[in-house]
Structures are given as C-alpha cells and as structure tokens.
Amino acid sequence: MLLDSWSPFFDVEKTLGEMDRLLGAMGQPLGLRSVPRGTFPAVNVYEQADAAVLTAEVPGVSAEDLHLAVLGDSVTLRGERKSEAGEGERYYRRERPMGTFERTLTLPAPIDPDSVTAEYRNGILRVRMEKAEEAKAKKIAVKS
C-alpha cells in the first residue's frame, strides 16, 4: 500500500551507506543519519574552553524517562522510549528503535557535578557541564 519512492530497499541502502563511510569511498558525509545499529541515542560531545556540552538525540522520549548521572569524567544516560502506537495499529515498517537504552561516555575532562544543567527541546537533550577547577585552562600572566 505504501512504498518508499526513492529507496525501496532502505536497509540495503543503509548498509551500503555504512560501508561507504567505513571505506571512505566517497569521502563525503553519509546520507543517512545513522550510527551502527543498536547505538541509540546518537550523541555528540563538544569541548569548549571551560565546559563540555553533550547533545543526545532522543526524540519521543519524555523528560521523566531520561536519567543522567555524572562521575568524574564519565557521563551515563539512561532512559526508555515507549511506543506511541495506539490499539489496533498494524506495522508496515519499523525503523525507529524502541525500549530501554543506556550509554556511558568518557568526557574530554573531569567535570564539576554541581554545574551540570540539562534541557530537553525538540527531541534533543542538551547537557552542559563545567569542567572541574583543576581541569580548566588557566591563563598565566607573563611578567616582564
């Protein structure tokens, strides 16, 4: 009843895309927003001068179902994505991962656990963490 017009074999294309990326065949970004299967959520970590910012793509997860824990230079994100399907829905295609997830990442520097702020917007969790005092880059004045 419903066909994907420009990639009927989505999974095949996804696999090929992943191979392209691994082999660096095209040397260009992978078209599909994909990480290896089972890696949910996709996470980015950015290092700034005094802080680290983590963004996780967790669409459709309510904020109460997200749990964040930090220890030293590691951060763990746990949660659950629940299916929105109503009763009597019959699936033709399921590409969106569901269920519980947990990911632990090592940050570029130890962080101050009291400084962590997290906000959830448009399906993206953004966590800002200040670096611990000893890890902050110090400016040293040069005396003449």
Added chain:
Amino acid sequence: MSREQQLAEKPKSEMDRATKQTEYYQPAVDVSETTDGLVLRYDMPGVHKDNVDITVEGGILRVIGKADAEESGRAVYRETRVGDYRREFSLSEDVDTGHVEAEMTAGVLTIRLSKKEHARPRRIEISTEAQG
C-alpha cells in the same frame, strides 16, 4: 586515474544518489495502518514544528525538516551530522489526500492519513430475531 575522473565515470544515477545523500538525511520512519487510515511517525530530532514542510503532490508525500544549528566548540564525539531531513513516500490510490493531519511533538512528526471510504472495512450489523 584521478579521483575526479573516477567520479565522472560513475553512472549518473549513482552520482545522483550520492548527491542526494550529502544534502539530506533520511529520518527513521514507522508506518502503521489503522482501520481508518495510516499513521507515519518520523524521528526528526532538532526540528521545530515551524521548520517542517509537508507536501502531497502527484501521489508523493514529501517531508522536509530543517534542523537547528550545531553547538559551538570542538567536537569530541560526533554521531550525527548537520543537515536537513527529507523523505518521500508514494501513496496508494486508497489514501484520501484531502485529509492529512500532522503533529510535531518532542522531535517526532506524526502524520495521519485517512483512507478513502471504499477502502475502509465495513461493519455489518447482524440483526437477531426477536426471541419469542
């Protein structure tokens, strides 16, 4: 043979595919059927509802979503890339394109399509004879 020459000799369709891929992401989509219609759910994190463009033209349902700008700083981990979402599905004749509902919640776009009257299952009442 230089890289450029190699690329030039690739079949055009493959080039098109590669070009399309660099411009857009395909969001992950769940498609399900209910008695009255179809439900499509798109994962498009980072897209505000004002930046979603849904069109139905020539039996093709096209969704384009524009994601927000990236964070500043040096990327230490990067599992996503910057770019817009785009995905097309061709719709069956049984879909009533006059009734399309869409809703964007927490980065998930839900589109509800209705079936045309003749494609819906019909409930037939069974009358019972009055018990004597």
